[in-house]
Amino acid sequence: MALPPVIVWFRQDLRLRDHPALTAALERGGAVIPVFILDDAGEGRWPAGGATRWWLHHSLAALDTSLRARGSQLVLARGDSATVLRDLLAATGANAIHWNRRYEPAAVARDQTLKAALTADGIEARSFNAALLFEPHTIANRQGGPFQVFTPFWRHCLTQEFPAPVALPAGPFPAPARRPASLDLAEFGLLPRLGWADGFGAAWTPGEDGARARLKTFLAHAADAYGAQRDLPATDGTSQLSPHLHFGEIGPRQIWAAARALARDTGVFPSSAGVQKFLGEIGWREFAHHLLWHFPATPESPLRADFARFRWADDADGTRLRAWQRGLTGYPIVDAGMRQLWRTGWMHNRVRMVAASFLVKHLRLSWTHGAAWFWDTLVDADLASNTLGWQWSAGCGADAAPYFRIFAPVLQGERFDPAGDYVRRWVPELATLPARWIHQPWAAPADVLARAGVRLGETYPRPVVDHATARAEALAAFKALRA
DNA sequence: TTTTGAGTTGTTCGA
DNA sequence: GTCGAACAACTCAAA
Numbered sequence A: 001m002a003l004p005p006v007i008v009w010f011r012q013d014l015r016l017r018d019h020p021a022l023t024a025a026l027e028r029g030g031a032v033i034p035v036f037i038l039d040d041a042g043e044g045r046w047p048a049g050g051a052t053r054w055w056l057h058h059s060l061a062a063l064d065t066s067l068r069a070r071g072s073q074l075v076l077a078r079g080d081s082a083t084v085l086r087d088l089l090a091a092t093g094a095n096a097i098h099w100n101r102r103y104e105p106a107a108v109a110r111d112q113t114l115k116a117a118l119t120a121d122g123i124e125a126r127s128f129n130a131a132l133l134f135e136p137h138t139i140a141n142r143q144g145g146p147f148q149v150f151t152p153f154w155r156h157c158l159t160q161e162f163p164a165p166v167a168l169p170a171g172p173f174p175a176p177a178r179r180p181a182s183l184d185l186a187e188f189g190l191l192p193r194l195g196w197a198d199g200f201g202a203a204w205t206p207g208e209d210g211a212r213a214r215l216k217t218f219l220a221h222a223a224d225a226y227g228a229q230r231d232l233p234a235t236d237g238t239s240q241l242s243p244h245l246h247f248g249e250i251g252p253r254q255i256w257a258a259a260r261a262l263a264r265d266t267g268v269f270p271s272s273a274g275v276q277k278f279l280g281e282i283g284w285r286e287f288a289h290h291l292l293w294h295f296p297a298t299p300e301s302p303l304r305a306d307f308a309r310f311r312w313a314d315d316a317d318g319t320r321l322r323a324w325q326r327g328l329t330g331y332p333i334v335d336a337g338m339r340q341l342w343r344t345g346w347m348h349n350r351v352r353m354v355a356a357s358f359l360v361k362h363l364r365l366s367w368t369h370g371a372a373w374f375w376d377t378l379v380d381a382d383l384a385s386n387t388l389g390w391q392w393s394a395g396c397g398a399d400a401a402p403y404f405r406i407f408a409p410v411l412q413g414e415r416f417d418p419a420g421d422y423v424r425r426w427v428p429e430l431a432t433l434p435a436r437w438i439h440q441p442w443a444a445p446a447d448v449l450a451r452a453g454v455r456l457g458e459t460y461p462r463p464v465v466d467h468a469t470a471r472a473e474a475l476a477a478f479k480a481l482r483a
Numbered sequence B: 001t002t003t004t005g006a007g008t009t010g011t012t013c014g015a
Numbered sequence C: 001g002t003c004g005a006a007c008a009a010c011t012c013a014a015a
Helices: A020-027 A050-068 A081-092 A105-120 A150-157 A208-222 A242-246 A252-263 A273-294 A305-309 A319-326 A332-344 A349-362 A367-377 A383-394 A409-416 A421-426 A446-451 A467-482
Strands: A006-010 A032-038 A075-078 A096-100 A124-128
Touching: A006 A020, A006 A081, A020 A032, A020 A096, A020 A124, A032 A050, A032 A081, A050 A208, A050 A242, A050 A367, A075 A081, A081 A105, A105 A124, A150 A273, A208 A242, A208 A252, A208 A273, A252 A273, A273 A383, A305 A467, A319 A332, A319 A349, A332 A349, A332 A367, A332 A409, A332 A421, A349 A367, A349 A383, A349 A409, A349 A467, A367 A383
Parallel strands: A006 A032, A006 A096, A032 A075, A096 A124
Antiparallel strands: none
């Protein structure tokens, strides 16, 4: 009598290496049935946005290819997760389900209910940690509560131990006697009907192999210089691992192990200040997930409750929001970022901060508008990171920027894109403007504009708000909140 | 137990 | 041109 098969429920862990749920299933010795369920309703208010759906399509294809190379294949299903899993149990004779945990409020609630119900019915439901260095409930301050400031959080984390990544299971994977039916990937309808994602494929390689290649390239070429280069949007100074991390094509423990391996040559860990800074970013991702787990209302509500009564600007017809979304604010660094986002599904981190500050401070539109737009357009849209980032920018979250920190778009452009290469690339109508004026075309002499073929208000917009005025109004509005 | 110092990413103003 | 101060308020942890 063969052992009953085990269902391995893939979610945001689309890899085979360092996959504790899969490894534990294989160790039982029976067949494994890998399944992915598209369950939008189960995501609560945050079903995957357009750009992440594009990524998910390709990542699922890559995972299926990897599984087929091991004699297995990914079962695709759509609908209520619990119902699908119950049907699969019945159809395959499986008596156990394994999954790696998620930390978004809707997923946590769903998984807890499901686990209790399955256990009550005698089905073994086991969950594992593949997404984080530490389980959120194991990291607490002296008072026993969650850290709300990054530095003490991370300092504390660095004193704690976490397991090494789980090795790639040896193949082939035992297949079940009865293979359940699967949808075709195309039936998920994850790819956009319109062509807005046409440029994504040139920029990204979704899937575990793509993630590993990206990490390898980054550690070999960019990590040591990360500290300085990461702030320059015209260069490839960042790791660009965020979408791979979101879908769990690679996990933080693997990244940690790879950085440690790199340090073997020097005998020092981390091997350089750049690597240390990069690992700190892994720490921020960790911080974001822990905060979301502790404060599940934060995707919609400010962590600092007094912000709920902040008076945002009136934008009833959506003019301001649309100008920001389309990259037509008249501030080149902001517009370049918003257009890079639209074209590639990604925006450089430095420019995200500038664009976010501009929306919240200069346009005084709620951070929730920005969070919603990023959620739909970023290939790395992640509820934990998106929430932390926007609340940080607005000054209403954990360890948030002080209200008077208002990024000056011209200054930021001149400081971090001094030659204007980034602006030229994404705002082609300014491409031939000299660097002296490229971050403030409205101030350029008429003959300079004419030679560059720029007609303000026609080929490129005038600034939607005046910086000095908007800054003063934002300072007053945010200060009033304090009173 | 209480006090104290420090804390991702900035800008402007005035000396 | 450079530099320090001011722009709050609160959490956390070390002393």
